[in-house]
Amino acid sequence: MAVAPSTAARSIELPAALADWLATHADALDTSPALASEVVPRLAGAGLFGAGVPEALGGSGGDVRDAIEAIAAVAERSLTAAFVFWGHRTFIEYVLQSPNQALRERWLAPLLQGEIGGATGLSNAMKFLSGIESLQITATPLASEQGGWRLDGGLAWITNLRKEGFIAAAAVTSSEGAPPAVIAFRSDAGGTERSADLDLMALRGSNTAAVKLDGVHIGEADVITHDARAWLPAVRPAFLGMQCGMSIGLARASLGAAHRLCTVTRSGLLGRVESLQAELARAVGQMHEGVADGRFKSAAAPLFRLRISLADIVQQAVMLELQGSGGRAYLMNHDRNFARRWREAAFIPIVTPSLTQLQMELQKQAAAAGAA
Template sequence: MTLNTLIENKLDPYLVEIDDGSHYAKDFIQDLFKENHFSKQDIEKNLLTIEQVSNSCLTTGFCLWCELAFSTYLQHASTNYLNTELQNKLLNGEILGATGLSNPMKSFNDLEAFNLNHYYIDGTLYVNGKLPAVSNIGDDHYFGAISKAQDGEELVMFIVRANQEGIKLTEMSNFLGVNGSATYTIQFDDVIIPEKHIITKDAKSFATQIRPQFVTLQIPIALGSIRSSLDLIHKFSTAQNGINQYLDYDVDAYEAQYQQLRTEFYELVHAHKDELSAYFADIIRIKKEAGYLLLEVNQASMVNGGARAYSHKAPQARKLKEGFFFAALTPTLRHLGKLEAELKQQA
């Protein structure tokens, strides 16, 4: 089934329900993988799929990013169980995966303390603590996480399944932009991590290795939503005898900035997909610029839409929340600014 057909039949009819939190597009997400709309090797294909889905629904595009972030962990793991067996199940739609790395990514930049801690008994790893928000999660989903040793500096990255003994899920709802993304607070109470689920005991180096791809996969989420809001602006440009011509928003400038960002992004990925680490500064800048443009365009679309846009079911109102959510997606806009400043100092 084509991507357009899946979006039209299994995503678009549920946009209001996703926004109000009564629907999580699990079947749609699994069907995308079952129908081979994602690839283990082709990052450009994956980016374009996320972008097209985000054009319809940023929330679901974000859930796809969660899946591919998890896939990135498996891709760089050293064991056959993780990088082949579990990876193939994910890409075939047999299992779903998520990222629990929001807190560690902030911790590596001294923005937060590590929320998970671990200790060993007879060589077995036990984990405690709480992750405040993990998205694209259900009882049978897998996710990645990082814990810090209770009595030292060791940082372990591992894979865990949400229905393991000692794990408790508490759903988050009515958090702006998060509805419909299956987001939960996750409590760990002496959770045993099997040896085969441990990715590395040098999690900081591993996170540095995957971080460029981690952020790269987020950019098409914004690009898809920007395009959708620009299309909404054009759709209502002649409303009420052309009254929108008197707004001060420069829609032509928005279009030009969007086209420039999108072209630059895909050209960078096409030319350097195997060496993204060397272009991390550009990736950060593009995500930052896309995030701010998304906020501006979504606000312009809201005002441009007039009274009809102020219904909670209106696409403009939904996309206004999408922009705020993207701004808070780790690395957040303010976190990106800090990373940018640090990289300039290192140059």
């Protein structure tokens, strides 16, 4: 994996073997779970999970911007693989930002090597942070010699719940009034039940399922943070920034295709395509600057607006690709990549936090500022 210097704009070049595999199997990953087990090992084999992870901890160095660009590079070929990448790499970020050294020592190396799937599980928590949703899992302290906590509840939608084994993060509320915490639970823990894969209309190779926890025991070594309210805002820029990598890559792919088409058959659209490419580059630059200087940790609104803007650019990009193709886009033997990107683009506005949720939060912030 080639990573640009940390002071420059990021540029990730995928290893040829991985790029070819993604190009060959992008449709299958989108429409079938048959290859779901291969995604994490192939991304790990290419060294992608180490993007933005300190070299001293086994990564390839850089910072979150490198992870964003690596996810974007994968999303140009397959949003399904990028979705898995985001979930796994976001969990790695939780381990990196956790004050729990034991957690880091136990799980970071297996996660970087793809030996176990990492699942972010904190979409519910991010909505909780914005007052949109209550926490879905309760932690009850155990008085036995084991100590620790009992987990009960569930999450309706988590990606990268690998059937071969996973570790997932979740925010939990205390049965005794302690502050909400963020914990990690494993697929092999007694009482953890994974549902069948959700019946998605696309991204079916992403190991996306629901999970139910019934009396799952965790200990202190499984606690990511004891204070979710203080910790979540600090990790949110990485969570959302890497999530935006999916939009960036998909928009680049559609705009690249549209540009090639317009230079041949629809030259009248070329100016619009190039204008949107410039708009995308500006948004990416703003994302890089915000995650690098830390401004998004104290001011979430600009980050929310960037997520909304990038989602809008994706919708415009696939529309320009459609217009550049014309009626040929409806021919199955013309370019199956367009049909897949059209389905992939439908997912961008609804991945949690959805555009509707972000817009609601921005309205709340604006109303609060107006009342102050």
